[in-house]
Amino acid sequence: MKLHDIAHSRTGDKGNTSNISLIAYDPAHYPLLRKYVTAERVKEFFSDIVQGDVVRYELPNIGALNFVMFQALGGGVTRTLALDIHGKSLSSALMDIEIPDNSNIL
Amino acid sequence: MRKIRLGGGAGYSGDRIEPAVELAEKGDIQYLCFECLAERTIAIAQQAKMKNPSVGYDALLTARMEAVLALCWQKGIKIITNMGAANPIAGSQKIKEVAQKLGVKGLKIAAITGDDVLEVIHMQDYTIEETGEKLSTIKDKLVSANVYLGAEPIIEALQGGADIVITGRVADPALFIAPLVYEFGWSLENWNLMGQATVIGHLMECAGQITGGYLADPGYKDVPGIGHLGFPIAEVSEDGTVVITKVADAGGIVNLITCKEQLLYEIHNPATYFTPDVVADFTGVQMTEIAKDQVKVVGGTGSPKTELLKTSIGYVDSYIGEGQISYAGPGAVKRGQLALNIVKERLELTGVKVQEFRFDLVGVNALHGAKLSNGYEPYEVRARVAGRTKDMKEAVRIGNEVETLYTNGPAGGAGAWKVAREVVAMVSILIPRSLVNYFVHYEVV
Structure with a gap:
């Protein structure tokens, strides 16, 4: 299944750094996100876009992960040449990531 | 309560x-x-x-x-x-x-x-948080300095x-x-x-x-x-x-x-x-x-x-010139790509000095690049060229080279648009709280 089926997401920007939240609709799916959506996987997924590191923070209280992606916005909203100056559309790309069906894991 | x-x-x-x-x-x-x-x-x-x-x-x-x-x-x-x-x-x-x-x-x-600390920050050469460079490297281009x-x-x-x-x-x-x-x-x-x-x-x-x-x-x-x-x-x-x-x-x-x-x-x-x-x-x-x-x-x-406060520094960074033009129907993506190639060649041929470029096909790869867009072929595309230059005159030439595709480019180029602008960019430094004083002024109606 795709992340789109079990989670939602929003992108924010600060300078040349983008952050993407990944939030389980059902808190029961949080361990699945934690297991399959690693910082390495997100860095690989956005390898055309993100030049720097990807750091993942965990918020089990609200069933969410927060990915902070450095050197991700072509210099940041104030100087980038990109059409999407804030990187607002990045969260929608993340929703396309495939993870194994949860039926035999939970 | x-x-x-x-x-x-x-x-x-x-x-x-x-x-x-x-x-x-x-x-x-x-x-x-x-x-x-x-x-x-x-x-x-x-x-x-x-x-x-x-x-x-x-x-x-x-x-x-x-x-x-x-x-x-x-x-x-x-x-x-x-x-x-x-x-x-x-x-x-x-x-x-x-x-x-x-x-x-x-x-x-x-x-x-x-919050306006433009006068205060000259007392010391601070390090720019984003780049690690010294603030003095952009001191002639400073526009503003505002502490949070x-x-x-x-x-x-x-x-x-x-x-x-x-x-x-x-x-x-x-x-x-x-x-x-x-x-x-x-x-x-x-x-x-x-x-x-x-x-x-x-x-x-x-x-x-x-x-x-x-x-x-x-x-x-x-x-x-x-x-x-x-x-x-x-x-x-x-x-x-x-x-x-x-x-x-x-x-x-x-x-x-x-x-x-x-x-x-x-x-x-x-x-x-x-x-x-x-x-x-x-x-x-x-x-x-x-x-x-x-x-x-x-x-x-x-x-x-x-004890340190974030301070946003505004400076004149560069100029950006941009042009866009649309293509539709069978072969739209190929004509859009041809349009981008033509602009690339023209800018080289005419000696436009560009520090950084971007060639996009809106509808195909403009937001997330080639890898994530999976070669999807839309009915219409918009060719987009953006480039960074040192002055406004050069920036203007980028959009012009896109606009001239109307009569000199691929078939069916539509809705050309261009812009050139000065880029005021932002970086940040950290300054000691002790340097910052606020004032409250009142107006009464």
Whole structure:
């Protein structure tokens, strides 16, 4: 299944750094996100876009992960040449990531 | 327990005006807070002020005040905003003018200054946080330097009897923290309360982004009445517990989905969110839907504020020239690609000096590049060329080379568009708190 089926997401920007939240609709799916959506996987997924590191923070209280992606916005909203100056559309790309069906894991 | 209701009247400088009127009319609020100052807005406002000392405040200040001031005055709702941008004093005088025109009497307006530290930062060669380079490397191009003030000056203005407080650069959550500290008499050194107040401010500062804006995804996240989205209300109790809600018949939605997305918006490490008032920790936050469109939020904590304050530096970085042109029907992608190749060749041939380029096919790869777009072939595409140059004359030539594709490029080039602009970019430095002084100025109508 795709992340789109079990989670939602929003992108924010600060300078040349983008952050993407990944939030389980059902808190029961949080361990699945934690297991399959690693910082390495997100860095690989956005390898055309993100030049720097990807750091993942965990918020089990609200069933969410927060990915902070450095050197991700072509210099940041104030100087980038990109059409999407804030990187607002990045969260929608993340929703396309495939993870194994949860039926035999939970 | 005593409760205070704060309304979030705007989430950015160009935001809609009527949701704030709806909040003032039907929100049963005591404070209406407008966050209207993006990072770069203040640098552009500073440029405007250099040309004309009576401007430099937010372009929509007059329109927003004309819309809400009389109503807020009548109902005793206080207004707090950073619409002063580069010139809070001129902003407060403009508000006075609006008040006089509306026949409002007995109004006290406070303007906060002290965030403009352009003169102060010359005393030392600071390191730019983003690049590690010294500030002296861009000293000839500096436009503005504004330190993030905290809630303190706004609290002082409220204690001084202000009905309206207008600031320049302050930390966005401070617009919401200040009225809570003032009303409840919280200690500015009760770090956990300051952390929770920061959570409240952070949830509220983007207005519609917590009531269903920047959210809808049909079939997954549906937002009722999105065309008449209401803005948020924070009903805060004396112990810091908050219920986020909206006007009942306003459009939009407040639920766990909207609140969680906004909690993490523009957050890096959620355990250490640095503000001038506190280092807030969002990791203990708990959210509960207690009724329709009512989410209770508790558990924000904090630790002592740092001795360094973030300062945004605006500087003239470069110029950007851009051009776009569309192609449709069979072979659209190939013609779009041909158009990009032609522009590339033309810019080389004519010797346009470009530091950095971007060639996009909007509809194919402009947002996420070739890898994520999977070779999908749309019916129409828009070829887009953007380049960075050292001066405006060179930047203009980029768009021109796109426009001339009408008569010199592939078949069916449509709707060409071009632009060239100066780029005021932002970086940040950290300066000692001890260098920063704020001032509160009053105007009385």
